[in-house]
Amino acid sequence: MKSAVKTAATSLFSLLFPSDCRICGSSLIHFARLPVCEPCLAQLRPLDGLLCRICGEKLFSSHAVGMEGPLCGLCRRAEPAFRCATAYGAYEGALRELIHLFKYERVQPAGLLLGRLLAQAVQGMPMPEHVLMVPVPLWAGRQRDRGFNQAEAIARAFLRLHPHSIIQLDTSVLVRTRETASQTGLTRRQRRVNVRGAFAVASASHVKGRSVLIVDDVMTTGTTAGECARVLRRAGAKEVFVATVARATKEVERITVNAAGAHGGIRGHA
Numbered sequence: 026m027k028s029a030v031k032t033a034a035t036s037l038f039s040l041l042f043p044s045d046c047r048i049c050g051s052s053l054i055h056f057a058r059l060p061v062c063e064p065c066l067a068q069l070r071p072l073d074g075l076l077c078r079i080c081g082e083k084l085f086s087s088h089a090v091g092m093e094g095p096l097c098g099l100c101r102r103a104e105p106a107f108r109c110a111t112a113y114g115a116y117e118g119a120l121r122e123l124i125h126l127f128k129y130e131r132v133q134p135a136g137l138l139l140g141r142l143l144a145q146a147v148q149g150m151p152m153p154e155h156v157l158m159v160p161v162p163l164w165a166g167r168q169r170d171r172g173f174n175q176a177e178a179i180a181r182a183f184l185r186l187h188p189h190s191i192i193q194l195d196t197s198v199l200v201r202t203r204e205t206a207s208q209t210g211l212t213r214r215q216r217r218v219n220v221r222g223a224f225a226v227a228s229a230s231h232v233k234g235r236s237v238l239i240v241d242d243v244m245t246t247g248t249t250a251g252e253c254a255r256v257l258r259r260a261g262a263k264e265v266f267v268a269t270v271a272r273a274t275k276e277v278e279r280i281t282v283n284a285a286g287a288h289g290g291i292r293g294h295a
């Protein structure tokens with residue numbers, strides 16, 4: 026009887042407020058807080074295959090596995106300032122759409138799911154339990170326009186799902202000191218110049234000797250995470266880990282292929 030009433034109420038609600046999946050546009054059968062259909066949610070898949078053991082980049086060449094384990098050409102040449110970066114899935118398809126729904130269309134319930142995916146990414150990372158969680162800060166102006174910092178919201182969702190965790194959130198220790206141009210379309214070298222000096226540690230005593238976990242929604246080439254890690258390490262952090270919900274792998278694919286190829290040139294997308 027109770028469930029019949031509930032079903033009737035749900036149908037009435039869907040009649041009054043018909044809702045479509047915000048990713049594929051198909052009609053939603055059940056009312057859900059997150060307006061995304063089951064088939065779209067089923068498309069969310071973790072990264073698989075061979076990944077660089079430092080930056081988590083997908084490796085496509087058998088040349089990438091050497092004595093030191095799976096390493097991409099870039100990490101082999103120069104280790105990043107972070108010890109290890111991990112991501113839940115590839116920044117494409119339903120995962121990309123879900124992040125956009127949250128970030129640009131402010132579909133708040135998507136944040137909780139992104140927090141859950143972040144938790145999956147963090148699982149298995151060789152990281153101490155009492156880590157300091159630091160979301161990548163946004164430039165103040167950008168945060169005002171967007172209304173929130175997606176990295177911080179995802180970190181908070183993660184912690185809400187793990188109320189007994191001893192992970193400590195710190196949203197003020199890392200600050201953005203200037204606005205940076207969009208990284209889209211820049212080469213890796215241009216990206217590095219673009220973010221150089223864009224972050225600072227507000228209080229070195231908060232990070233001195235600590236293990237830090239940088240959190241963001243997407244990692245593209247890792248230059249932003251690398252720069253955050255560099256300033257945190259310089260301020261005395263013992264080690265820095267990076268976790269993101271998604272990882273852009275397309276560009277990486279080209280870089281790995283180029284690095285392993287006869288010319289050995291490293292190019293970002295031009």
Ligand SMILES: [Zn+2]
Binds near residue numbers: 046047050062063
């Ligand atoms: Zn859908």
Ligand SMILES: [Zn+2]
Binds near residue numbers: 077078079082100
């Ligand atoms: Zn790497």
